[in-house]
Amino acid sequence: MSENHSEQQSGPESALSKEVQAVEELERKSASAARLFDVRRIIGGLFVVYGIIVTIAGITASDADMKKAQDININLWTGLGMLALGLFFVIWQLLRPTVPPTPSEMAEAEAAGAGGAAGPAEQ
Numbered sequence: 001m002s003e004n005h006s007e008q009q010s011g012p013e014s015a016l017s018k019e020v021q022a023v024e025e026l027e028r029k030s031a032s033a034a035r036l037f038d039v040r041r042i043i044g045g046l047f048v049v050y051g052i053i054v055t056i057a058g059i060t061a062s063d064a065d066m067k068k069a070q071d072i073n074i075n076l077w078t079g080l081g082m083l084a085l086g087l088f089f090v091i092w093q094l095l096r097p098t099v100p101p102t103p104s105e106m107a108e109a110e111a112a113g114a115g116g117a118a119g120p121a122e123q
Contacts, residue, residue, distance in 0.1 A: 044090035047082050051085075055082075057079065058073050058080075061075055
């Protein structure tokens, strides 16, 4: 009978442990989702792709294309600028990744938001 009693105590503890593990797993997934959908990654990636395309167009420009732009290879210079900007965004995102707020920070923000919203409504 004492064995059964010890199993009952470990039951809630193991359930709590499973819940803690589930919460930690969700936090990890949330952090990776926040990094995945970082706007800097999307903007940087698009600028890099378009920069490569425009740079290739600039490298393969004909003499007629150059004469249209007063002998300035505008596609080459624009493509290189887009590449530089895109790489800046990607490197920035790698050096300073987004950090999702902790649950305590979110609770504080909600409390501050609820307190601020309740104040004018009471007046």
